[in-house]
Amino acid sequence: MARKWLKQEKRTKEQLFDALVKNALGFVETSLDHVKERPKNSIVDLYTAIELFLKARLMAEHWTLMLSKPETAELQNLYVGDFLSVYLDDALKRINSILGEKIDLAASDNFKALGEHRNQIVHFAHSGHDDLAATQAGVIVEQWASWHYLYAMLTDTWKEVFEPYKIELQKLNHRMMRQRDFLSSRFTILKPKIEIELKRGKTIIACEHCELKSAVVNKVHPWGTDYSCLVCGVSDTAVVKADIKLPCPGCNEDVEFFDAKFTECPTCHFAFNTDALIDLCTAHIHEGDQWWEGGAEHIASCHECECPRPSVFYIDGLWSCVSCFDRGWQAVACERCGEFVTGDMERIKYFACHKCEDQVRQGIEAMVAAGAATEESQDAKEQP
Known part of the structure; x- marks a missing residue:
């Protein structure tokens, strides 16, 4: 019999869900705290938060869905926290196939890319994150894009599930929106690239998320303009006013x-x-x-x-x-x-x-x- 090194206090499913969400909120908080001095940790923390929120969504539907092997589920093990949970890919698949909720492709791609960066940082030397100043700018862009998709899911798509945490989510969103200095620096760095896009005949408009004139127009419809922002990485549609x-x-x-x-x-x-x-x-x-x-x-x-x-x-x-x-x-x-x-x-x-x-x-x-x-x-x- 395997020896248990940690003794867990027995908690109800509701208490475990609350703990899961609060843990996720805490990782977003530390991700923001680490941007300036420990940007690599910032990426790891944000990715961890995303995984936890996806697991919480699955748990809200049924507790077995967040387990790596639902067929081996035992309720008593859940109560004391003795279980293995799903990773990002399986969580995304289950949300789509079992819950019938389609996560936007741009959002899932963003989460997966963030996961790849996290794995490089945790397991190897990430060559793209050696220079501190450049790392800070890059991390804030990744944070901005990831939070854009995550916040929309938590406060819109899954509004009813995460409604009790509305105030905490709003506070974190305000903190994320305050990081203007990083975005402005990123805009300055990317100005030559923006100029190249203009010379190629591309139209550049103001991004509705970072509010900088750095969004490359992809397609124009009667109802709005599809664009991809070079600064914050968000792809969206600017709806016709x-x-x-x-x-x-x-x-x-x-x-x-x-x-x-x-x-x-x-x-x-x-x-x-x-x-x-x-x-x-x-x-x-x-x-x-x-x-x-x-x-x-x-x-x-x-x-x-x-x-x-x-x-x-x-x-x-x-x-x-x-x-x-x-x-x-x-x-x-x-x-x-x-x-x-x-x-x-x-x-x-x-x-x-x-x-x-x-x-x-x-x-x-x-x-x-x-x-x-x-x-x-x-x-x-x-x-x-």
């Missing part, structure tokens, strides 16, 4: 409300949250696009943020969500459930919308299982 104003309920002054940073009226300081924006648009926007028929539903449910209330209105020529401020998707009444939703039209037509996809998937699985059972029964009858 909505040219519309509506009267503030507090003072009746017109306000440019379609902005993720808009939280209050500049005149009377009336507070605007998602519900207030939905109420404002409901009172003033009563029509849809050219495919819309008078009297039909004109407020759609957003498949991107899945806001509990229908939050997508036809604003300045595009279906636009006042919860996540995404724009440009089509809106249609789902033929299966009747809900008016946004999303990929082919997926909605041939499979389901985000409102009914779980039900449709369960129905398909039940049909497949029933078919398999019938086939087995028929085979049994045919056997001599």
Whole structure:
């Protein structure tokens, strides 16, 4: 029998989940603390935090999912912390295949790249992190990009799971956003590269994340511009600004409300949250696009943020969500459930919308299982 060197206090699943998340938050904190003096440690700590948050998401679904071998799970071992948990790759696969939650490819690629750097630092001499000044600049860029994806997942995609830690996450986000000096230095270093891109005919715009004019335009759509930032490493879409104003309920002054940073009226300081924006648009926007028929539903449910209330209105020529401020998707009444939703039209037509996809998937699985059972029964009858 293997000897146990550490004696663990027995804890409930809820206490273990809380400890897991708080441990992850702590590693983000130390990652920020280490940037200036110990940048290599900063990468290791941030990667550890990412792994812990992914494990916490799996544990929130079912505790066995975060184990490296769920088939060997024993609840008593979990209570005392005696188990082996999954690594990054398996965690990403399980979130996608078992939970049915698709993590953005750019996010998963970023996490994996950070993991490779972490492994080089821990196990070998990382040749790219020898010069302290250069290392600091490089680490802050990696931190910025990784945190961009992670924070969006924790506060949007998995909002309900990590809601109790909202304040701690916001504090860490504010700390991350304060690291402007590093980004400015990085911008200065990369100016020659930006100039080369301009000479090649590329368009450079301001990145919506680091706010520096260092984003190379990849493709332009009616709803926005796809770009990749050379400074902070984030790839995103700069959504076309909505040219519309509506009267503030507090003072009746017109306000440019379609902005993720808009939280209050500049005149009377009336507070605007998602519900207030939905109420404002409901009172003033009563029509849809050219495919819309008078009297039909004109407020759609957003498949991107899945806001509990229908939050997508036809604003300045595009279906636009006042919860996540995404724009440009089509809106249609789902033929299966009747809900008016946004999303990929082919997926909605041939499979389901985000409102009914779980039900449709369960129905398909039940049909497949029933078919398999019938086939087995028929085979049994045919056997001599």
